Amino acid sequence: xxxxxxxxxxxxxxxxxxxxxxxxxxxxxxxxxxxxxxxxxxxxxxxxxxxxxxxxxxxxxxxxxxxxxxxxxxxxxxxxxxxxxxxxxxxxxxxxxxxxxxxxxxxxxxxxxxxxxxxxxxxxxxxxxxxxxxxxxxxxxxxxxxxxxxxxxxxxxxxxxxxxxxxxxxxxxxxxxxxxxxxxxxxxxxxxxxxxxxxxxxxxxxxxxxxxxxxxxxxxxxxxxxxxxxxxxxxxxxxxxxxxxxxxxxxxxxxxxxxxxxxxxxxxxxxxxxxxxxxxxxxxxxxxxxxxxxxxxxxxxxxxxxxxxxxxxx
Amino acid sequence: xxxxxxxxxxxxxxxxxxxxxxxxxxxxxxxxxxxxxxxxxxxxxxxxxxxxxxxxxxxxxxxxxxxxxxxxxxxxxxxxxxxxxxxxxxxxxxxxxxxxxxxxxxxxxxxxxxxxxxxxxxxxxxxxxxxxxxxxxxxxxxxxxxxxxxxxxxxxxxxxxxxxxxxxxxxxxxxxxxxxxxxxxxxxxxxxxxxxxxxxxxxxxxxxxxxxxxxxxxxxxxxxxxxxxxxxxxxxx
Numbered sequence: 001x002x003x004x005x006x007x008x009x010x011x012x013x014x015x016x017x018x019x020x021x022x023x024x025x026x027x028x029x030x031x032x033x034x035x036x037x038x039x040x041x042x043x044x045x046x047x048x049x050x051x052x053x054x055x056x057x058x059x060x061x062x063x064x065x066x067x068x069x070x071x072x073x074x075x076x077x078x079x080x081x082x083x084x085x086x087x088x089x090x091x092x093x094x095x096x097x098x099x100x101x102x103x104x105x106x107x108x109x110x111x112x113x114x115x116x117x118x119x120x121x122x123x124x125x126x127x128x129x130x131x132x133x134x135x136x137x138x139x140x141x142x143x144x145x146x147x148x149x150x151x152x153x154x155x156x157x158x159x160x161x162x163x164x165x166x167x168x169x170x171x172x173x174x175x176x177x178x179x180x181x182x183x184x185x186x187x188x189x190x191x192x193x194x195x196x197x198x199x200x201x202x203x204x205x206x207x208x209x210x211x212x213x214x215x216x217x218x219x220x221x222x223x224x225x226x227x228x229x230x231x232x233x234x235x236x237x238x239x240x241x242x243x244x245x246x247x248x249x250x251x252x253x254x255x256x257x258x259x260x261x262x263x264x265x266x267x268x269x270x271x272x273x274x275x276x277x278x279x280x281x282x283x284x285x286x287x288x289x290x291x292x293x294x295x296x297x298x299x300x301x302x303x304x305x306x307x308x309x310x311x312x313x314x
Numbered sequence: 315x316x317x318x319x320x321x322x323x324x325x326x327x328x329x330x331x332x333x334x335x336x337x338x339x340x341x342x343x344x345x346x347x348x349x350x351x352x353x354x355x356x357x358x359x360x361x362x363x364x365x366x367x368x369x370x371x372x373x374x375x376x377x378x379x380x381x382x383x384x385x386x387x388x389x390x391x392x393x394x395x396x397x398x399x400x401x402x403x404x405x406x407x408x409x410x411x412x413x414x415x416x417x418x419x420x421x422x423x424x425x426x427x428x429x430x431x432x433x434x435x436x437x438x439x440x441x442x443x444x445x446x447x448x449x450x451x452x453x454x455x456x457x458x459x460x461x462x463x464x465x466x467x468x469x470x471x472x473x474x475x476x477x478x479x480x481x482x483x484x485x486x487x488x489x490x491x492x493x494x495x496x497x498x499x500x501x502x503x504x505x506x507x508x509x510x511x512x513x514x515x516x517x518x519x520x521x522x523x524x525x526x527x528x529x530x531x532x533x534x535x536x537x538x539x540x541x542x543x544x545x546x547x548x549x550x551x
Contacts, residue, residue, distance in 0.1 A: 182418050189415045192404040199364065199398070200464065201390030201419045 004180070007258075007314040011176050014259065015169050022161050030161050032273070036265050037164040038226045039249070041171045043261030045218030046246035051255035052179060053211040054191030058113045058243050059120030060219050062100065065127065065238035066093040067220025072233035073133060075146045082149045086224050093220020094213060096123075101212030105205055117240065124238040139234025147228055160229045167225050168262075171218060176258050176314060178214075187211055188256070219246075252293055254302025258314045263301050315378075317342040317472055317502050318363065323372035325358050325526075332358040334526040335372065340472075345494065345503040347517035349510075349537075351546055355526040356506050357399060360474055363504070364396045365389045376472070390419075395470035397461045399477045399506075405450030409441055412449050412460055416467035431467055438493065439463040455486045462493070473497065474504045479512050491515050514538070522546070 018037070022030050042064055049055050070092030074080045080088065104115045128136045147154045154163050178184045186207055189197040198204050227233040236242070246261075253264025271289055276282035297304045306313040318340040325333040333355040340346050348356050361367030363374055365386030373382045376392055390396070395416075404412050410432060417431040436442040439459040444452065449460055458478060465473055479487050487509065494516045497503060507513050513520065513534070520537045522529040524546045530537060537543055 182423055185411070185415065185418070188407070189404055192406055193402060196398070196402045196404060197415070198387050199366070199390060199396045199402075200416050201387050201468070203387050 003312045003314075006312050007176065007180075010313075011173060011258070014262070015165070015172070018165055018168070019162075022158070022165075027157060031157060032269065033266075034157075034161045034164040034229065035226075036262075036269050037168040038222055038229065039245070039269070040262045040265040041168055041225065042219050042222035043246045043249040043253070043265050044171050044175050044258075045215045045222060047250045047255060047257075047261045048175060048178070048187075048218070049211050049215035050247065051250055051257070051260065052184065052191060053187045053208060053215075054194075055208060055211070056113050056247070057104075057116040057212075057215075058240070058247075059100070059116030059118070059123075060216070060246055061238045061240065061242035062116075062120040062123040063093045063097050063216035063219035064223035064226075064242060065123060065235075066096045066216075067223030067225075068227045068233045068237055069127065069134065069223075070220065071224035072140065072142060072227045075142055076140060077133065082147060082154070082228055086149075086221075086228065089224025089227075090217060090221050093223070094217045097213050097216020097220070098209075100216070101209045105208055105212070117243070120238065120240065120243055124235060124240075127235045127238055134233075134235065137235045139232055139236070142227055142231045142233065144231070147231060154229055155231060164225070164229060167221070171221070172258070172262075179258065179314060183207070183210070191256070248290065250300070252290070252300055254300030254304070254306070257300070257302040257306060260300050260302035267301065315342060316340055316375075317377055318504070319375045320363070321373045321375075323359070323362055323374060324370050325355070325362060325367065326370045332526050333362070333523075336523070336526075336528055338521065338528070340502060340504060342471075342502050343498065344519055345498050345505065345517050347505045347507055347513040347520045348523065349507060349513055349520060350523035350529070354523040356523055357476060358526075359523065360476055360504070360506060364394060364474055366396075390468070393471035394474065395465040395468045395472070396474045397465050397476060397478060399480070401454070401457045401461055403449045403457055403461055403464070405448070407449060408445065409436070409447055409449050409452065409460055410445040413463050413467045416464040420468045431469075435463045435467045438466060438496075440489070455482050458482060459486075459490075462490075466497075470501055472502045472504065474506075476506045477508060478505070479507065479509050487512060 021033060046060050049057055067089040071085045071089035074085045074088040100119050104112055107115050127134045144155045152159050154160050186202055190204055190207055194204055223237065249264035249268055250261055252267055253262065254260030272282055272286055275285040299307060302313065316339045320336055320338040322335045322337065323333060324335050336359060350356050358367055362369045365384060369382060373380055381389055413432045413435050414428055417428045421427050421431060436445055439462055441456060441460060441463060449457065452460060462478060479490055482490060491512060494503060505517065517534060520534060521531045522537060522543050529546055530540050530543050
């Protein structure tokens, strides 16, 4: 069986499994998984830049929040309906990631991390300062009547689950295809040895910029979808914590694998969920597990799978 | 018609004149060796040709076009290929993917043509049996060959090799010489080389740099007989 066939089977099986889970799991968990799927979209966007291109951003919350507020504000203040507001969310993130990419790519390495972090902080403060429109820290609720696309009420648990799954599926398949294109393979070459890639004649800066734009736009779509499906937009989502989350999910799940972001998001969400049932010091447990994983499985869970059992894992 | 030429090309490093006003002409189809003692400015000079190092003064022309201010990746796009003095490959990727990355940039998305080119190149550098190995697991000599293969995969018009035989075993060097000799039909080669045996057996013409300036140019026999060159290498007056 060729690698492409295996990888298609893997991707489709994951999607089938997720669709089946809705009918098996109790409502609490299916609500959880809907949230996880949206966050996994965010993580997949992050992974394209970090896992495949090798650029470590500490400011992706800015892109997530761009999508979230692009959607939220255009519903709240412009009276747009959900579908066009989604597009506003997407284009806000696209525009902002283009500008940030353009500026941040003048730096590299640690400076790139600091610059992206600072831009995201500036974004967070802007949201607070524009409290008149954004309602700052408190955030605002998106009314149930505004959360309808094509007559489908996305505040209903089943609709929400499948809307999240469809978005996840689109992005999951998109990334699966993208990393196997010439462009995707060039990103890996840049991650592995950017000077060699440059001296093979590849325009490194252009590739990195496009990677930031795609990564930022996907993060923004996740932010917009989150606001739409869960009915809330708030400044918390633009804090540094939300820039760190996708990094942790991707590291745990396996950077540079298509399935890693989902695995990492599921793992970490349930780790916190389950450990918080037993102790209020659940972050201590999460921290310990993170340390153990970085020590013994630095390539993440999917990375270990790829190394030990499935070398074809995309 | 020369494929590559420079006019008054110079490089200053904070007062140190690494390359001083070099006029250089490389006709199409030639195998040219660039030699000189350590610190003569060879790598700096070649860096300015390939675009890795910015020149302080002077011009570089490729096929009649002034490329002095052009970024490196665009120079490669015009038909240059470059191998590094210190082996530089994608060590975590397979041998096949290493060559594919080089071939794809030139050929584009046509997968069957890319595969054909990869096979052709891996045959030339005798790595066909190792196509699926991870490049970083190859022996040092094979890694050097792989890097040369990545250059060949681009079918360059000008192939710049920075000390390609450094660290190779005797028999590997013999293979390398055959490889370069076979190349002369299809490409122009600029070879920086310390191993005089390799230089004498491959080059049609030699340029000698010393203290950042052209000391002598000529055929291998002329250079062998040149007193100044002997003095530069042996340190006599």
